[in-house]
Amino acid sequence: MSVILKEVLEIEKTILRNLYSLYLHDLSKFTSMIDIGVDGSFEYESLDKFWDIDGLSPYFIILDGSIIGFILLLERPFLTKENDLGINDFFILNKYKGKGLAAKAAVKLFEEKQGHYFVMQVIENKRAVSFWKKLYQELNIEINERQELIDDEQCLIQTFKI
Numbered sequence: 001m002s003v004i005l006k007e008v009l010e011i012e013k014t015i016l017r018n019l020y021s022l023y024l025h026d027l028s029k030f031t032s033m034i035d036i037g038v039d040g041s042f043e044y045e046s047l048d049k050f051w052d053i054d055g056l057s058p059y060f061i062i063l064d065g066s067i068i069g070f071i072l073l074l075e076r077p078f079l080t081k082e083n084d085l086g087i088n089d090f091f092i093l094n095k096y097k098g099k100g101l102a103a104k105a106a107v108k109l110f111e112e113k114q115g116h117y118f119v120m121q122v123i124e125n126k127r128a129v130s131f132w133k134k135l136y137q138e139l140n141i142e143i144n145e146r147q148e149l150i151d152d153e154q155c156l157i158q159t160f161k162i
Helices: 010-027 043-049 100-112 127-140
Strands: 004-005 055-065 066-075 084-094 115-121 144-150 153-161
Touching: 004 100, 010 043, 010 055, 010 066, 010 084, 043 055, 055 100, 066 100, 084 100, 100 127, 115 127, 127 153
Parallel strands: 084 115
Antiparallel strands: 004 055, 055 066, 066 084, 115 153, 144 153
16 A cells, blocks of 8 residues: 655636544644534634645645545744744545554655654543654654643654654
């Protein structure tokens, strides 16, 4: 099974918007900051800015020609501090979870984009925390980790160099 990353084009915005709604639905279990909209969807208000602001880089995760998720990568010039890259959002459809595909997507990203990274998870999202810790161990990535309160949510932040 071959996993590739493909930069999301602005004409593919609707597909990404639909995937973001699913992602935010999943995250709503772990945070009080995410609620369903009056239209019955979970909306990411800043999605339209992805194509207007340099350094906001959405990628589809594609398996054998089908979109199975996405990554929102933060890059320079959007990032201005010590990190070159940040994985802001990372989503795999439930059907594909637990098959090693998210790890393959992360490895593909690390191969294509090298530098100082940060990754953040809401501590209550134990599956995400476990995924990242396992990935760091499997890839022998040395991390610095700290806890921080962000938007009233306790988060883990890992920084590392690829």
